[in-house]
Amino acid sequence: xxxxxxxxxxxxxxxxxxxxxxxxxxxxxxxxxxxxxxxxxxxxxxxxxxxxxxxxxxxxxxxxxxxxxxxxxxxxxxxxxxxxxxxxxxxxxxxxxxxxxxxxxxxxxxxxxxxxxxxxxxxxxxxxxxxxxxxxxxxxxxxxxxxxxxxxxxxxxxxxxxxxxxxxxxxxxxxxxxxxxxxxxxxxxxxxxxxxxxxxxxxxxxxxxxx
Amino acid sequence: xxxxxxxxxxxxxxxxxxxxxxxxxxxxxxxxxxxxxxxxxxxxxxxxxxxxxxxxxxxxxxxxxxxxxxxxxxxxxxxxxxxxxxxxxxxxxxxxxxxxxxxxxxxxxxxxxxxxxxxxxxxxxxxxxxxxxxxxxxxxxxxxxxxxxxxxxxxxxxxxxxxxxxxxxxxxxxxxxxxxxxxxxxxxxxxxxxxxxxxxxxxxxxxxxxxxxxxxxxxxxxxxxxxxxxxxxxxxxxxxxxxxxxxxxxxxxxxxxxxxxxxxxxxxxxxxxxxxxxxxxxxxxxxxxxxxxxxxxxxxxxxxxxxxxxxxxxxxxxxxxxx
Numbered sequence: 001x002x003x004x005x006x007x008x009x010x011x012x013x014x015x016x017x018x019x020x021x022x023x024x025x026x027x028x029x030x031x032x033x034x035x036x037x038x039x040x041x042x043x044x045x046x047x048x049x050x051x052x053x054x055x056x057x058x059x060x061x062x063x064x065x066x067x068x069x070x071x072x073x074x075x076x077x078x079x080x081x082x083x084x085x086x087x088x089x090x091x092x093x094x095x096x097x098x099x100x101x102x103x104x105x106x107x108x109x110x111x112x113x114x115x116x117x118x119x120x121x122x123x124x125x126x127x128x129x130x131x132x133x134x135x136x137x138x139x140x141x142x143x144x145x146x147x148x149x150x151x152x153x154x155x156x157x158x159x160x161x162x163x164x165x166x167x168x169x170x171x172x173x174x175x176x177x178x179x180x181x182x183x184x185x186x187x188x189x190x191x192x193x194x195x196x197x198x199x200x201x202x203x204x205x206x207x208x209x210x211x
Numbered sequence: 212x213x214x215x216x217x218x219x220x221x222x223x224x225x226x227x228x229x230x231x232x233x234x235x236x237x238x239x240x241x242x243x244x245x246x247x248x249x250x251x252x253x254x255x256x257x258x259x260x261x262x263x264x265x266x267x268x269x270x271x272x273x274x275x276x277x278x279x280x281x282x283x284x285x286x287x288x289x290x291x292x293x294x295x296x297x298x299x300x301x302x303x304x305x306x307x308x309x310x311x312x313x314x315x316x317x318x319x320x321x322x323x324x325x326x327x328x329x330x331x332x333x334x335x336x337x338x339x340x341x342x343x344x345x346x347x348x349x350x351x352x353x354x355x356x357x358x359x360x361x362x363x364x365x366x367x368x369x370x371x372x373x374x375x376x377x378x379x380x381x382x383x384x385x386x387x388x389x390x391x392x393x394x395x396x397x398x399x400x401x402x403x404x405x406x407x408x409x410x411x412x413x414x415x416x417x418x419x420x421x422x423x424x425x426x427x428x429x430x431x432x433x434x435x436x437x438x439x440x441x442x443x444x445x446x447x448x449x450x451x452x453x454x455x456x457x458x459x460x461x462x463x464x465x466x467x468x469x470x471x472x473x474x475x476x477x478x479x480x481x482x483x484x485x486x487x488x489x490x491x492x493x494x495x496x497x498x499x500x501x502x503x504x505x506x507x508x509x510x511x512x513x514x515x516x517x518x519x520x521x522x523x524x525x526x527x528x529x530x531x532x533x534x
Binding site: 037041052063064069089107118122145149 | 292296299300301302303304305309312340342343346347350351396414417426428450452453454460464467471472474
């Protein structure tokens with residue numbers, strides 16, 4: 001019983017704060033579902049006027065399929081960062097508890113620790129390293145976005161991400177050369193831009209591999 | 212595949228004809244229907260027709276069973292892909308919001324449908340929602356509204372083309388043929404971004420299980436509308452932005468959101484299509500089996516009747532000779 005005492009005390013102390021956070025979340029929820037309500041009201045009205053079939057069920061919205069963010073019950077700064085790492089073809093990390101994330105922002109790398117200021121940043125080709133305890137996993141990302149929310153939650157949407165150790169140095173070198181020649185031989189602006197993007201990504205890869 | 216489709220359609224028709232007829236009369240009715248009159252004195256013409264019919268029903272059931280298996284095996288992959296894409300759109304919607312009821316003058320509605328038929332109610336469902344959206348959105352707010360449309364998938368085009376007329380700006384077919392990819396979705400998004408619009412609503416069927424799907428609508432706002440909303444509602448205020456101006460960032464975010472919404476919509480719709488096809492083909496196979504059973508029964512009865520008649524003829528002939 002006594003072992004649980006401190007936890008219960010903390011819970012009691014934070015109960016008010018928790019409620020506040022939930023109320024805040026609910027308010028935010030209400031502000032965003034407002035649009036859904038507008039739509040549903042208009043749907044009902046139009047249906048009543050016979051604009052379309054009377055038995056048609058209103059559609060669901062993307063909002064309805066959102067994953068619930070984990071409840072944050074602590075006040076102040078959490079000791080861990082809740083990190084989501086998404087790609088179009090997979091979910092690398094979902095609500096992972098990590099210590100630090102290093103992100104290649106468009107205007108320079110930045111580190112995300114618990115309690116970071118809310119930020120939105122576009123990514124450039126580079127390395128994302130995720131530190132949990134003494135372990136660090138590194139991924140090479142092509143592009144995407146990084147979001148840091150209040151209450152120590154961070155998200156990365158990468159168009160393509162691969163673990164760094166899966167990059168083949170030789171292949172990177174070969175394609176860098178290929179893009180360099182393509183840039184020299186480019187006939188129009190489109191080819192030139194495509195080659196420049198290729199060079200940007202492959203040179204980022206090769207510098208990530210330490211060449 | 213096309214042949215299988217036409218055969219299966221025929222089968223559906225003949226199955227419905229069969230259901231309305233009493234089993235006993237079936238063979239005769241079938242003969243009369245096809246205008247196939249046997250020459251005088253031929254006894255077994257109806258049995259031959261029955262035999263042919265049994266053969267074709269058997270073949271059809273083989274084809275629908277194969278289509279079911281193919282859909283089932285593809286469904287597994289499509290479902291896994293749709294599940295894997297559950298992450299990518301969430302941060303966008305969390306930040307920029309989902310605003311189905313937004314009242315803006317320029318509206319683009321996109322219908323995601325399948326390229327192939329024989330998949331139950333997937334496409335009609337999406338088309339119904341598509342029509343409803345246009346009347347619902349036009350009743351929002353006061354101002355005049357302009358509508359533009361885009362369709363992904365050939366079947367949606369077949370259902371909606373006539374009523375849309377000039378409003379149809381973009382049509383994409385065979386997008387799911389070689390698998391839905393993010394780059395494919397981005398290409399379509401690029402195409403849609405050329406259309407001048409304030410809000411893009413995408414209708415698709417969200418996959419729930421092999422037998423059920425839920426019509427869903429995603430809404431993506433244009434960068435200008437986002438900028439206005441950001442000023443009015445201040446949802447971006449708490450976020451720190453590296454650049455001086457948030458407009459370019461909002462443009463990038465809006466474009467990325469459109470691509471992710473399309474990607475998710477296409478993946479989910481593809482999975483729904485396959486699930487629906489699987490159950491449609493399952494019931495077709497079952498119907499064909501039932502039909503074959505009834506035909507076999509009729510065939511055996513008529514054969515038995517013919518044998519009995521012949522026996523009676525022989526016996527009565529013999530009796531007449533003896534007497």
